[in-house]
Amino acid sequence: MLYLAQVQKKGILGKAGLRLLARQRSEHTWTVLNDDELVLVAEPAQFNEGALVLIELTSNRQVLSVNDAKEWVLELVQKFLLTGITPAFLQQETERAEQWRQSLTLQSQELDRRALELEARKEQIQVMEETLKREKESLKREKTLLDSMMAQSKLNPSN
Numbered sequence: 001m002l003y004l005a006q007v008q009k010k011g012i013l014g015k016a017g018l019r020l021l022a023r024q025r026s027e028h029t030w031t032v033l034n035d036d037e038l039v040l041v042a043e044p045a046q047f048n049e050g051a052l053v054l055i056e057l058t059s060n061r062q063v064l065s066v067n068d069a070k071e072w073v074l075e076l077v078q079k080f081l082l083t084g085i086t087p088a089f090l091q092q093e094t095e096r097a098e099q100w101r102q103s104l105t106l107q108s109q110e111l112d113r114r115a116l117e118l119e120a121r122k123e124q125i126q127v128m129e130e131t132l133k134r135e136k137e138s139l140k141r142e143k144t145l146l147d148s149m150m151a152q153s154k155l156n157p158s159n
Contacts, residue, residue: 001059004030004069007051008038015040016047018055018066041066 002024008017017038022030039055041063047053052069079085 001057003033003055003057005039005053005055007047007049007053009049015042018053018063020055021052039063 003020004022005018005020008019017040020033020037020039022032024030039057039061041055047066047068052073054067054069054072056064058064
């Protein structure tokens with residue numbers, strides 16, 4: 001796991017302390033660490049006290065590598081601060097994204113409501129079609145019955 005750390009005073013027995021400042025959670029996400037956890041390493045001669053370093057630790061807190069954080073910090077400055085990406089800008093973008101999410105949620109709910117309405121109307125139309133079909137068949141039977149009665153009355157004018 002990758003950490004941002006600060007080189008502390010030289011320790012005893014040729015060890016230096018690295019105070020962990022932040023931990024990488026994903027490629028672009030870091031968590032600031034509030035506790036003053038120190039990791040002891042063999043004295044990194046190239047790093048002065050107070051220097052920022054990137055360290056890679058195993059799950060057992062064993063140091064895999066220690067690298068100068070200068071290039072990494074400069075890259076952050078170049079990527080974000082030189083292009084105007086400030087904490088206020090990021091907050092505004094976060095709020096805008098939340099508004100979009102809420103708007104999309106409302107639109108989705110409205111579409112779901114309309115789909116339910118359409119389904120209900122479709123069912124009503126199907127019921128009406130069945131009712132009309134039965135009434136049509138009933139009227140056909142009545143017409144056939146009337147036609148046969150009329151034909152019979154023509155054959156037997158005495159009735």
